[in-house]
Amino acid sequence: MDVxxxxxxxxxxxxxxxxxxxKRDGLRKFTMGPNDSLEGKLSYDGHVNVDGRAxxxxxxxxxxDVAPGAKxxxxxxxxxxxxxxxxxxxxxxxxxxxxGKNAKLSGDIHVxxxxxxxxxxxxxxxxxxxxxxxxxxx
Amino acid sequence: xxxxxWATLSSRAPGARVPRSTADQPPPAADPAGVRNALVLGPRDxxxxxxxxxxxxxxxxxxxxxxxxxxxxxxxxxxxVNASLAxxxxxxxxxxxxxxxxxxxxxxxxxxSLTGDVRVARLVIQDGATFxxxxxxxxxxxxxxxxxxxxxxxxxxxxxxxxxxxxTPPEAKGTMPEANVAPPQVKVTPPELKSRPSEVxxxxxxxxxxxxxxxxxxxxx
Numbered sequence: 001m002d003v004x005x006x007x008x009x010x011x012x013x014x015x016x017x018x019x020x021x022x023k024r025d026g027l028r029k030f031t032m033g034p035n036d037s038l039e040g041k042l043s044y045d046g047h048v049n050v051d052g053r054a055x056x057x058x059x060x061x062x063x064x065d066v067a068p069g070a071k072x073x074x075x076x077x078x079x080x081x082x083x084x085x086x087x088x089x090x091x092x093x094x095x096x097x098x099x100g101k102n103a104k105l106s107g108d109i110h111v112x113x114x115x116x117x118x119x120x121x122x123x124x125x126x127x128x129x130x131x132x133x134x135x136x137x138x
Numbered sequence: 139x140x141x142x143x144w145a146t147l148s149s150r151a152p153g154a155r156v157p158r159s160t161a162d163q164p165p166p167a168a169d170p171a172g173v174r175n176a177l178v179l180g181p182r183d184x185x186x187x188x189x190x191x192x193x194x195x196x197x198x199x200x201x202x203x204x205x206x207x208x209x210x211x212x213x214x215x216x217x218x219v220n221a222s223l224a225x226x227x228x229x230x231x232x233x234x235x236x237x238x239x240x241x242x243x244x245x246x247x248x249x250x251s252l253t254g255d256v257r258v259a260r261l262v263i264q265d266g267a268t269f270x271x272x273x274x275x276x277x278x279x280x281x282x283x284x285x286x287x288x289x290x291x292x293x294x295x296x297x298x299x300x301x302x303x304x305x306t307p308p309e310a311k312g313t314m315p316e317a318n319v320a321p322p323q324v325k326v327t328p329p330e331l332k333s334r335p336s337e338v339x340x341x342x343x344x345x346x347x348x349x350x351x352x353x354x355x356x357x358x359x
Contacts, residue, residue: 115265116261116262121261121276122261125271126269128269
């Protein structure tokens with residue numbers, strides 16, 4: 001009986017500029033603000049910027065940026081991953097992972113290239129080499 | 139007031155204060171004036187074995203075994219090191235395969251490659267470097283401060299060793315009789331991750347057939 005129509009509250013799509021979607025180098029970009037949070041699975045054709053809180057599973061064709069102060073508990077899969085906040089979970093970077101100087105990452109990672117700046121913290125297993133979609137079975 | 143303090147101090151163990159003041163002085167090895175012991179191995183030098191050195195090490199050639207230094211360890215570009223390394227600052231520009239313990243900081247430069255488990259306080263990996271292994275960072279337990287000593291082959295050790303596949307002694311299984319099948323200590327799996335499908339693939343070593351219940355049922359009947 002209390003079913004509400006969410007449609008009536010949704011903002012028009014074109015208006016989402018600074019948060020929400022914006023285009024860059026041909027790929028869409030999804031930006032979460034510091035007060036946003038996301039729980040669940042996301043497959044996204046574009047870049048994702050995470051500020052705020054995120055939990056779940058993120059598979060992205062573009063890049064993932066985790067801002068300083070952001071807290072992420074998720075499996076991350078992307079081309080380039082740049083972490084300046086806190087991340088807990090496995091991570092798969094098809095190209096490169098950068099851990100900024102205040103980054104905290106705990107989880108097993110599989111990357112092609114890796115750069116860790118002084119001050120970053122990492123706990124987990126590191127595997128380097130070409131990343132196929134989910135690694136090989138055996 | 140000062141007189142009362144004197145009275146307390148002098149009445150209690152007067153002799154103990156004298157050696158205490160000398161003990162506060164730094165040991166001569168930590169002298170920063172360049173007098174510190176240092177070993178440099180050039181590209182054509184070779185070391186196979188175990189080296190404990192009170193000072194710095196710089197390796198440019200072939201090294202196999204174990205290097206434990208109180209100072210810094212530096213691995214040059216052409217070096218081929220098949221050894222476990224321990225030092226204060228560890229700087230890798232060459233090729234290293236083995237575990238690394240850095241009490242202060244480990245740097246893998248862009249020409250460097252490292253395969254092995256790493257226990258460090260701080261870690262820098264430059265773009266272009268190659269690294270595979272386990273990393274543990276953060277507030278280190280006392281284990282790091284101690285010089286690494288040959289530990290007995292424990293049953294619970296197998297799961298950790300088997301991830302790199304090279305350090306597992308082949309007869310590790312044979313040494314375990316059918317007696318006490320004490321369960322190994324609790325596995326350190328982050329609880330939040332158990333729902334991730336990728337986690338299963340990431341640790342193939344766990345399915346290594348360590349099933350206590352299979353063994354326990356045998357002698358019963």
